[in-house]
Amino acid sequence: MSADGEGRSHWFDDEAGPVVRPYAMTRGRTSSAAQHRLDLIATVVAEPGADDPEADPTLSPEHVDIVGLCRDAPQTVAGLAAELDLPVGVVRVLVGDLVDLESVRVNRPVPPAELPDESILRDVINGLRAL
Template sequence: MTAGVGEFWLDDAAGPLVRPYAVIDGRTRPAVELTLLSLVAATGHRPAGLDPEHARAVDLCRGPISVAEVAAHLRLPVVVAKVLLADLVHCGAMTTRAPRTAADHTDRDLLEKLLDGLQRA
């Protein structure tokens, strides 16, 4: 189904309906390697003329946030969010950091407290 001449596809709650890949000009591969757990954060540099989707992503990433969370908040497919975020990393508006490995999450004190609590129960 297509819109006729002078006709707009509009959802009162969502606004104009645009296919997600139109937002990123049909690109399907981000220029920067990102995983679902990669952390992104805005740098404070906001280039002029950002598209609304890019601007929303910058606003959302004031602190470190995962790519998966950005996609969920923006209500976009993950690959679309990755391309948007890669664009922002490329222009200096965003930084990225690899997710921590399992070894980084191991805190011996925490594990000992957990073990003590389990033994008391």
């Protein structure tokens, strides 16, 4: 019997229900093969031809939720974490699993260093106006 006297274990929160530790969702993993591509503003998109995630018994409910959210509209990694109320690290691992299964793809934002220089764009605009 637990300290609350109701016979509930310490893994139960009266307001939240059963508590599942984040490492249980990721099977103890803290990274995935695709982790290096998953910054907070990376966009996750469901693959249109991917199998139904609910039919795959190896996927957790969180995996299925991620694919469902990304089918509705592309989602950022940070947005998925907020929507699912999960730590970003857990979402990164779960999205990495889905990338490996080809259920989702990740679009990385263009790094600022790779964007065209503003002066070049101004020169192009001025050149077009001169025509």
